[in-house]
Amino acid sequence: MGSGSDIPDRLAGHAVTSGRPWPMGAHFDGEGVNFAVFSAHATQIDLCLFSSDGKRELARIPFPERDGDIWHMHLGGLTPGSLYGFRAHGPYNPEQGYRFNSHKLLIDPYARSFHGRLRWSDALMGYKIGSPRADLSFDTRDSAFAVPKSVVADPAFQWTDDRPPRRAWSDTLIYETHVKGMTAHHPGVEPDQRGTFLGMASDAVLDHLVKLGVTAVELLPVQAFVDDRFLIAKNLRNYWGYQTIGFFAPEPRYLTKGALWEFQTMVRRLHGAGIEVILDVVYNHTGEGDEFGPTLSFRGLDNASYYRLVGGGRHYANDAGTGNTLNLTHPAVLRLVMDSLRYWVETFHVDGFRFDLASVLGREMHGFDPQGGFFDAIRQDPVLAGVKLIAEPWDIGPGGYQLGAFPHPFAEWNDRYRDGVRRFWKGDPGMMPDLAKRLLGSAERFDHYGRGAHSSVNFITSHDGFTLEDLVSYSVKRNWDNGENNRDGHNENHSDNLGVEGPSKDPAIRAARALRKRNLLTTLMVSQGTPMLLAGDEAGNSQGGNNNAYAQDNAVGWLDWAGDPAQTGFVARLAALRAAHPVLRQKRFLHGLVRDSDAQRDVQWARADGQLPAPHEWHDPAFRCLQLTLRMAAEGGNGADALHLVFNQGPALALTLPPSVQGWQILLDTTRPESAQAAAFVSGTIIPAHCVLIFAPAPMPDVTGEAS
Template sequence: MKSAERPLDIVSTKRPPFSYGAGSPLPHGVHLHKGGVNFALFSRHAVKVWLLLFEDINAVEPFQVIELDPRQHKTGDMWHIVVEGAGRGLVYAYRVDGPVAPERGHRFDSRRILIDPYATALTSPPHWDFMGFSANQDHSPDWRQPALVKGLVTANGFDWEDDRPLYHPWSDLVIYETHVRGLTIHPSSGTKLAGSYLGVIDKIPYLKQLGITAVEFMPLQEFNPHETTLVNPETGQRLSNYWGYNTIGFFAPYEGYGTRLYPGCQVDEFKTMVKALHKAGIEVLLDVVFNHTAEGDETGPTLSFRGLDNSIYYILEEDKRRYKNYSGCGNTINCNHPVVRNFILDCLRYWVVEMHVDGFRFDLASILGRDRNGNLIPNPPLLEQIAEDPILRDVKLIAEAWDAGGAYLVGRFPGERWSEWNGLYRDDVRRYWRGDAGLAGAFASRLCGSADIYEHSGKAPINSINFVTCHDGFTLNDLVSYTHKHNLANGENNRDGSDGNFSANYGVEGPTDDAHINRLRLRQMKNFMATLLVSRGVPMILGGDEFCRTQHGNNNAYCQDNAISWFDWSLADQNQEFLEFVRDMIAFRRRHPVLTSERFYKPEDVSWFNPAGWMPDWHTESAIGCHIHAAETGERQLCLLSNPLPHAVSFLLPHAPGGCRWTKKVDTSAGQPFDVCQPGHGLPLHHESSLLVRDRSLVVLVAERG
């Protein structure tokens, strides 16, 4: 018999088939149940569902295909079955048939092999570009396809010991944004488990010494790393989905960050990583992508949701054939459909309860506030449910408060519990230190927690996640080394990535041997980092910035799984001065709780002045001073002097409180050990009424008893 003529449900016969029963419609997904495994799958418009069972993770053909009988295997919109005698390690997938009617939003295709949206682990070949599709005349799957991604039954038997959520106050957070693979995959990382969850554990002492209290991991829910067809024109090598912002398995930790020692080990190894981070006092935050999926637009692959119930899971255009695209990635998840809302809530609860995650950063979170037609709505039910959910009540919620559809909601994101990536902080601080005119007022607001953005909506400084750099854009080193992006290696002719970087190269584009330029670049990096760490709000550091990691001017390295993106740990030795500066500034912040207060400064707490000692003209002046009286705590007073100008400026100093004198503790223009002085050290200003602040530098004075 020719392969094209094989029966619809051809199976392997290596093992005897399982017996099965009706099963239960809840809970969703797969669960061990009384000596078997219960499967429950949502599909409102399906007319047929097949459960495919495979011998092992390498099997291409299923050894058993069970067609679910709606009379006993369907309750409402839930298809369910219990497979007797099955257990952990069972490999499975689905096929689903239903209307082929794009004009009504239905895109069922019984030839497609579908991933369970609730699968807690996936098993995939090295290249999973093909999903069991064929053009056979009988519309059967073609099992000869070389790749097949399947679900894996897991069990909750991990020994968490006494692990509990850390519940760090927002005021104690210093967030480190990083990439699981990129953190340790470079040969310089010194770990035998490079690029893995377990490899992260080897860097915990480093993170602890740096002063990090929370790690924010870029997406690690299952995605297809090989989905891009772009090629690096410089090397001819095919590019990859390195960042992972194209999720397909929302409950499943990415298999590629596991050691593959046994099927599903990625689940246990993720938990092992979380437990180790918690023991070190470091919280775990996940970057989650609930705004779109890896299925793309109408020309994209059918992997899961599209083949299960396209019209439910996605926001469609009026003609129902095309997808509304508020994500910039081809489709938009229908987040405020009740079924999809429950899916997202179930997913978040799973990561908190079973995986012990401490919080989430929601990518393009404004999409979570759009209704089924794509319109922004007041008090979006999903956002309110996440904030008020009893299980999620104490986890940290961070929104990227914008989307690709123009919904920029920084300062206006719904809900008091939601903190936000403060994009205005990034832009204003960059422009101020670059020397742009008229930025003093905005800079002052950012230092004080961005009350102009958040106070009107009843929020506080801790709702502002302050950052100068993040994964999306230049690294800190590149911010002061490149005026223009250099993204040719991405294969898009330098069209991708933002053009609004507010960067400067100070005379030479890229690396230089010019000592003067390199000193200026170092000073500017110190200015950015010092500003971040003396600002009220929650500081977030891009991983590797503390030792001057470079992407060689690439500001959109989403597809670069190579040295462009990887952490070269030899830079930590080469740039030890800056690394120690960052470490010391984090410690300085911790020694002065006035900088981390969870409320805005009151008028009596802060006095602003220009170099002459008068109230600044916020529209024309750039060099400004800030006297922090710290009235709320009675702690030592601070004086910040910032000069973004290309020449030195002399500041008339405010009077130190009675019995105290000003001591210079931070000076970004100085070298070690005077850039950040240790406790008990510093340059005392005995009788000086003024202080010369060098060009492009920041000075912090502390009032100490003489």
């Protein structure tokens, strides 16, 4: 192994020059590779080159040049495919925030690709495990054998005529899914492509998404991540992927040949089907954990800059609940995130991002700030101007719940929608006012600063919680397989087993569950805002009551495709109905204003008897059937499309529809999902218990007496 500035004979001819401080990471320029890495507090950084199998360190070359806090060099003759890593020298003083340890090989924060997997070993720690001085001790074991090697990657790809679908927010139907979970058991995916990006791009998956009416897939984390040590010890894995270690590299476990083109092929094929690709990204923390975690990259390069530190510098802020918090108030860290976002858009053509625990990203020294540096940077960036931005608007830090506080153009996951709609259909008393707000896009939360009605991302279920099937089959979670004595996961699920806990063969219970699912799905699809489906809900997928399957990289977490084809067809029908009626997917919030075109209000509420509810009746527990007439917004629209919706959580009763010159025809009755033909409805007819009904104005007869 070479050391110092010596280069072994086998690397002769690889001239070392100062190179450039940009771009960051490793970049091949036709003559060699330019390396650039940030560290404000290191005293020396070495480039380490490895054999093609990653097992032998061939050379260790100190960076010859520093420009500000960017260390850089150019190594002539080096080509794509070369394996490398860094070692950083500097003070080891955790109480002041410094954790330099040159015995630890470090992943390039800008690495585009990885070779090998993390091998858990005590040698990964910068301190001696078991020492009475804990993390203040110093470990001298070399960690290179256990660390994935960074790869000089060539991202070139023949995109041919690929064009982003650029779906309008108002036309968007999001499908949240997991690359492996979606494809691991799919009978139409080739066995050697199951669990991979290429499997996600298969004809079978694309056909399913198109038939379902999906316009965007939101993929759980696909940036390179690590499996937590405590999970490996329990023979589990980090299935969801929320422990990122490489913000530029696709996760190797989803690749068949380790090549970037596999991810690019997936995006191109999804685009060809008219489907956008949104990535769930984790910029709030890294997979290095707290002060007792491994030294893999950021911690060893410049712990005091990359992380938010407390207690004099030894300990980490833990706003994400995973041990550390990235310090986005530091310009180099903010640059890392912005460079990463642009890279996924420009190199991989992705169409948007869902930001995990996004309140962390907006937390300045004084607290959450919607005008903070991260938001300013992302909103002025021309590369990101055309992509969708979605925030998960909470974290566990101080003031971490920020639903509705994010600036335009962010949309936000709306947990108030999830809980309110669940509670209404579960039969909790007094939920009618909340249901009304959720149906109109939660305007009380989002209608400010010019935000559109799409800002509320509405969902009944997501990866985090019960599936739809489990929501109507279990009253309590069953997370025993996670090895945490069922302590993990949400306890307040607003679920209902409808008579028996778990699977049932009782026809009455199965019918009640099927109806509840249809009511929940229909409510989702007719609400203002952006609907999001959880993958598998359309097919009756169950996780056996596990509402926190983050470690279940097995049949529990993978989708079961031998489910309910009738429910799949019903979801497709709902998506088609939503797409056919602009009144269900409006850009503007509705406030019951009078329209100029017909003197009608854009929103009209009614009880089952057709009368406007009095203020006190909204809170009456006996008020369980709500009627809603929707028209195009009085502001900026006045289109002709109109629908009438009925939500009956109570018993069968007579329904009086609002007056209409044309009369009303019923388009959908959740108690009769097999009926697909519109039929005339006579006001005063008894409607079923526990149903959603959708009406449209009956066609006007033409002069010959035929419907026009």
